[in-house]
Amino acid sequence: MTGTIQGAADGMPMPRRALAFATILLAASSAAMDGVSVNVALPTLSSEFGITASTSVWAVNVYQLAVVTSLLPIAAMGDIVGHRRIYLIGLLVFAIMAGLAALSPNFELLILARTIQGFGAACILSINLALVRYIMPSSRLGRAIGLTAMAVAIASSIGPSIAGVLLAFGSWRWVFGVSLITGLISATVGLFTLPETNVQAKPFDFVSAALSATMFGSLLLGFSTIGHFWNVALTGALFLIGIAAGIALVIRLWDKPAPLLPLDLIRIPVFSLSVLASLCAFSAQMATYVSLPFYLQSSLGFSVLEAGLIFGAWPLALACTAPIAGTLADRLPAGILGFLGLGMLAMGLLILVVYPSTSTLWGMAWPLAICGFGFALFQSPNNRTILGSAPKARSGAAAGALATARLVGQALGTALATLAMSRVVGGGPTLPLVLAAVFAAIGACISVVRRGKVLVPSS
Template sequence: MDNKLALKTPEIENTDGLPLPQRIWAIVAISFALCMSVLDINIVNIVLPTLSHDFDVSPSIITWIMNGYQLAIVVSLLSFSSLGEIYGYRRIYLSGIAMFCITSLICSLSDSFWTLTIARIFQGFSASAITSVNTAQLRTIYPHSKLGQGMGINAMVVAISAAAGPSIASGILAISSWHWLFAINIPLGLTALILGYKFLPRNEKRDDRKFDKKSAIANAITFGLLIYTLDGFAHHEHHDYIVIQLIILAIVGTYYVRRQLGQTTPLLPLDLLKIPIFTLSISTSICSFIAQMLAMISLPFFLQNTLGHSEVMTGLLLTPWPIATLITAPTAGYLVERIHPGILGSIGMVIFAAGLFSLSMLTPESSDISIIWRLVVCGMGFGLFQTPNNSTIISSAPTNRSGGASGMLGMARLLGQTFGTTLVALLFSFVVQSKSTSVCLLVGGGFALVAAVISGLRISQPSTIK
């Protein structure tokens, strides 16, 4: 009996990685879960006005349906990464998928603002468990020589899910109610759960250390206050409150960092930041996602308010971006095994910047075709960058710190998206409406160029992709 079970259970062989076809099914499971968790960050944006009307809640309050989800991810991501290293990536991952299915069902059945908001917060914790260990598992699934290909698929799923949120939401809303924005997660989650349980590797290396609860609490307060303060600043919260938040942030943050410096395997992986190529890759990742969010949040305002397009048409016009990424990211996964990731990443960010600068030159007379080709350029550049960058982040960390590297990769994306969202709010409040989108795109192009420069600095560092 034990022998039969052993044959059915995918194990990490001494030959490095999972054998085919188990590797394919494992990556399919990861892709389903990752798509589901990333998609839900942006899929609600379009329906916020409808929810505000249905629940009779002001627009400023209704945004907590989105903010609560993202805040939950930010405050818990590094904690789940640490738990993955201690208890196993597979266990944390499958638990996150199961909870995501349950919370998605609650969201789809919600009949009040508070029910939906609380469910969304717990859905965010579930997404955090999935995201925190996602890329760490690629090291146990793929042979080292094929890690770039795995990262290519992973980057493709993340980029497409993030950019395609408005498009998918538009399609669902065109034929059904907002409840189905959440209900669609259930079949995706169940598929990921079944495939993950059967094919994800079980015999992962685990750390015998205890979970640092004090660091987890300090981490939640530090990053939670950071995001909340940025949001308050962007929405012109009273200065007294912002000052109080900054003081608390400085005190707790100082304690948190000092505590991490004394740990051999810290929750906040400061040990990994001592690796130059890792730090450069994290920095360029943050800049790239700031640029992406500056574009993805500001463009719908131009398309709807200036060009007069509907929500559905806006989603369709933004679709060429993820399609271009879909084509480019796997290609980058192939190229990263042959070209230094610093060079490849710089090329991708320069192309991305060119696309953003060209979008900033759109006028009220611009045709749909002129918008589409510019979005294609952005998608190609972003896809060409993400794969080599993510590959470098994961492979430059020691194997036993893959969870920490995975958590930092996810944190870089979330911080970049949050800073980008905050910048859009600030720019929209200081720039006249007719020029606000153009300014956001110019600033985004600037961040993309900064990312290209930082990526180029990695050329002096040895590539970790063999």
Template sequence: MRLFETRPGDDGLPGRERKLAVLALVTGTLMAVVDTTMINLALPSIAADLAIPASRAVWITNLFQVVCAAFLLVFAGISELMTRRRLYLFGLGLFVLASVGSALSTQLETLLVFRALQGLGAAATLSIGPSLYRAVFPSRLLGSALGLSALVVAGGYAAGPTLSGVILSFATWPWLFALNVPLGLSALCLAWFALPRETPRQGSFDTLGALLSIAMLASFFLAMDAVGHAAPLWQSGGWAVLAVGAGVGFVARQKRAAYPLLPLVVFNELRFSLAVSASGLAFVGQGLTFVALSFLYQQEMGFTPLETAWLFTPWPLAIMLVGPVAGRLADRINPGLLSSTGLLLLIAGLVALALVDDSTSVLNSLWRTALCGIGFGLFQPPNNREMMGSLPRERSANVSGVMSTTRTVGQSFGVALVGAAMAAGWPVQATLWLAGFTTLLALVVSVARFPLAGRAMAAQQASSASD
């Protein structure tokens, strides 16, 4: 298989070791992604079993997401001091232990504590996942590796709701958490033996920057959650003010810290900045669409939650099929061209979905969702390749943290926009048009980096030819 071939002059791991390392990364990522989607579907069952209202049960998901989002940049910085291998092992181990605690919980308060620890473990693994792919694979296969990563994440999103429904049909909700234990232990063993060992960076840790980062991201997520649930203005506004204040302090700290948590110099590379901007806007559009379609399918078209989950399936399935191909093509074709083509298809799919009404058939809805998935699958791996490949390898951990944070912030902002739009009386279809507009902005940004990406690709191909 091309991904595991070893050629003279390759960086990364040799072929056999590469297989084991990839298996560890795939297992760990699947565990975190599937867990999130499974628990979302199980919230009504958990609420009934613990005798709590739905308004409190949602914090079983929200707390996990807040903690995970708040610590992404922090763990990316910590990885330089304790190495990515050790941080990944720590994250997996913590996630497994917290899963055991969640499965054994009989009260909401105990479950929330362990869900917070699960979020912490997930942040440790997800913050450095993309950079580990770069450490494992040679540079010539970076696009293919990130395409594989997109396939794994999309597969987790596709399988999670179905797997949750199957398990809950014959077992209770604690078994959803218990499922993580054998998967996590397998990933731990593989990661222990297969992940590359590194030399830790010498120097201090930006503790103040880390605290400001946690405050900034946690407050932003809580503000977006408050907007999405139409909370009082003082509540969402208060969190937003705290997020902005912590953000200003974070930027000021990064400019003068000896070892900044996020070196702002990385944004001087225009290819990187444009790829980050395109990614953030595209994820805003995806966040908008996912929530808007939930209301469209259930409230206007009369589908059940489980039927709605099936209607979403073509999106991640299309990413699973297209993502690896797009990643492989990005190793040979201008990634900006591929990403922009994907965004065009995504816009076409969003416009088609915005035209759906209660008379639209199921099959007529499915192809529109699939078109969105094809577009996103063609966009994401080449764009991620641009982010990861535009900076030196020693910046991989920083890039990985930015990638994960951009995805989380973009999706959260999209979800909040849906809540705000519907609170203002917008019809569901209007929010889908808004998703198309944000994706159009992403396309404008993506097209702007055509020349830069083309020159970088030509330079890489010339270098490969000389080797």
């Protein structure tokens, strides 16, 4: 029956399979791109609404907070009520709120729309790979997971460049308008192609979901408030609440099979090290994305279009390197590739900081190309390691942990960049780039420790 297609044991028939998978790729790319493309518009939003640079960052902060706090609970809810239903609801919320953000007459309404849009994005990002397992035949599942992860990575990298072009030739509202269009297209096609999935006859663990949301939300909000409110009591209380919720969650789930927080996978050394390295890499990426528009436009005097073109060096290098990284991952240890890749990322960021302020467009683009090359060299092998080091029955949890590491890393990078720009005297937009280089270097060290680790069986 149209709209309620049941995923077969060996995938869906063509051409529905191709359309359903295209829906997944477009939706995942849209959610990931929306999370980073707004960074380029922050200086414009600051000027448009008459707010400070650090205040404008809340347009990014609230989106990330909503996604991170709801990602794991929504993934668990999908197992109970059906992944297709959660996914389509998320797509509609994502698209409608993007439209509301585009039409916002003031910054307060924009923040509200971005918050609700983040919950919609969480529905998309937490369910993607679960649906892929029903869409694709088992013989192509690994390749499909890799393509989905790479589409998200490329979208995250190319988002700022697209936003820069839109801002150069139109209003900032078009940055959100793109998500409205892609979200509605994905929801329309998905309504007729996405499969129904198996559901689990078990009650939803509201207590664990609340503890998970409280843990992630309090910790990330604590980091964010440091850059906006110089209130030690408030920040300290948020950190204490987050830590307490995390301890309570671990105690509650310690002996449970297939827990909402994947403690069973975290106990696998190569898995936990790879997740931690991913968190560092995305912290470095997002700290760069938040601060670089201010650095290029405010400090160096580049136009919005020039800033967007400079940003394009990162995704262009990433897209060119991704196939090479995939081939090298079959021949070299992921730890070595990750060490080299994140080392190159740190080097490219440091070059951006020390380069003279009279830099040309090309002079700023080639260090970003080094960053993109290094990021791709790290990400493909690292994603493969995270998914491959988990038992097959826990592949969904492994994908959720991968997405959580990416989003927590991006939120942490945003918070630290805001802190550096607003609270450190003389820091400006260059200090976050230094912090990003430090995170990349730490990730490189974590990555190389994985050498010699043996992956657990995938069955």
